Amino acid sequence: MTAPKLGRSTIAIHGHAEPLKEHDPVVFPIMQSSTFVNAVGSEREVLYSRYGNNPNQVAVARKYALLEGAEDAVFVASGMGATALAHLAVLRPGDHLVASRWIYGGTQRLFDEEFGRLGIAVTYVDAMNPRTWRKAVRKTTRAIFVETPVNPTIRVLDLAPIAGIAKEFGIALLVDSTFSSPINFRPLEHGADIVITSATKYLNGHSDVIAGAIAGTRSVIEEVIRLMRVWGQSIDPHAAWLIERGMKTLAVRMQRHNANGLAVARFLEKHPGVSAVSYPGLESHPDHEVAVRTLDGFGGMIGATLKGGTAAAERCLKRLRLFVHAPSLAGVESLVSEPRLTSHKGQAKEQLAAAGIAEGFIRLSCGIEDAEDLIADLEHALAR
Ligand SMILES: Cc1ncc(COP(=O)(O)O)c(C=O)c1O
Incomplete structure (x- = not known):
């Protein structure tokens, strides 16, 4: 009998799903041994x-x-x-x-x-x-x-x-x-x-x-x-x-990242202080058609360009409370960063522009908190 094809959530939890015996640990233990x-x-x-x-x-x-x-x-x-x-x-x-x-x-x-x-x-x-x-x-x-x-x-x-x-x-x-x-x-x-x-x-x-x-x-x-x-x-x-x-929680985390990413992107798209939002789930995204055709979810990552350039970006970053200003991304907690000072640090203005990083550009990583709280955090940080 061939084994049933497992779904991704099941695989993420059980991996190969080998049957456990009496007194086996349910959680695979750490073998913190060099040799x-x-x-x-x-x-x-x-x-x-x-x-x-x-x-x-x-x-x-x-x-x-x-x-x-x-x-x-x-x-x-x-x-x-x-x-x-x-x-x-x-x-x-x-x-x-x-x-x-x-x-x-x-x-x-x-x-x-x-x-x-x-x-x-x-x-x-x-x-x-x-x-x-x-x-x-x-x-x-x-x-x-x-x-x-x-x-x-x-x-x-x-x-x-x-x-x-x-x-x-x-x-x-x-x-x-x-x-x-x-x-x-x-x-x-x-x-x-x-x-x-x-x-x-x-x-x-x-x-x-x-x-x-x-x-x-x-x-x-x-x-x-x-x-x-x-x-x-x-x-x-x-x-x-x-x-x-x-x-083990990757699949459910991704569902929430996907939902929060879309909710936050829709909020930012309508905000008067934001001149551009890049999120593949938005109809306005240049690759929306490719994204819909090839992705199973649009993720929690958003690029946003704030009106008012670097000063506006810094003001917003200082006022955010839930979105933590830190490099890295894709954790359960929401993070935000300015790529010109992190992932693309040291690049000339022209290089940044070629990479699509305009003045006032910030990258948001939406975590799995409540979407309303993330939106309220941004609303407060962007308020004039
Ligand atoms: C797309 C991408 N690839 C690779 C890396 C490098 O990963 P790490 O920081 O784990 O070395 C990063 C880090 O931000 C990344 O964003």
Whole structure:
């Protein structure tokens, strides 16, 4: 008898759902141990937490692979670690990477400051124009990287044409889908080869862990694990346990993030102090059609440009009480930040403008509080 296909909420709670025996703990315990006993003379796999085969590391990776619909997955010590290792798994010195111009500032720094040193060339292309992607492909191109939904402007890319180009040229498509979580969007279903996520965000969801994850085919994940072992990037067992616990509520958290995101975006759209709102669930969003077609939810992230520029943004941020002014996002508590001073710090005005970050732009991460309270908080902060 084949096992029933489980829903995402069930998977997020039970993972592989192996039957429990009498006196088994219901909650998978933390194995806070760096090392594990070996039988003398045994040729069997050696367990060591830097190798990523501590039972907590294995359990969280299995659950995440199931949620993404991937053959395999691995967690590492940060989202940036995941981005770095995923790329190093498919690129060698002399190779070329085509990357979307709309990416997280940290990822851009990795490409600009480190990849050149490793002999990997990067060409940035207009995320919304697949013709420029095709033109950018060279003989040495081995991978395409995109981020969707985009941090911090919440634009949504249609992966299908980009995946088509990757397939045509036989190159890997890597997608950072941190802003959606596998509940709202699963890039592998849309032609991606490798998914990268900052598990610091929605997967863990409680703003108390830094971690990243990569999902894809077994052979890609084996290569990532090989690199993780030699570059020393494994996740701590306690962090793995916390994420595994956080993931149990991922599906219900996302439902609430989606509902609160839409309610807050609709409020901001009508507010006279706000000149632009970017939320894929709004009919006014430039990618609304793509978002409706490809996402299962629009998430809790909103980009908003306040009338009055930087001064208005600072005034609002100082008056907010529930939206905490802090970098990071996607936790149960609402957070807000100014990307020009956080994710895109140090970028010139023109670069910020090209990334869609106008003066007075703030990025809101709607948590799972009561929507009315979040709206009241913003109403107070934006009042003249
Ligand atoms: C889209 C995206 N990718 C990757 C990262 C890096 O994640 P971490 O801070 O866990 O290294 C971030 C962090 O904000 C992000 O927003």
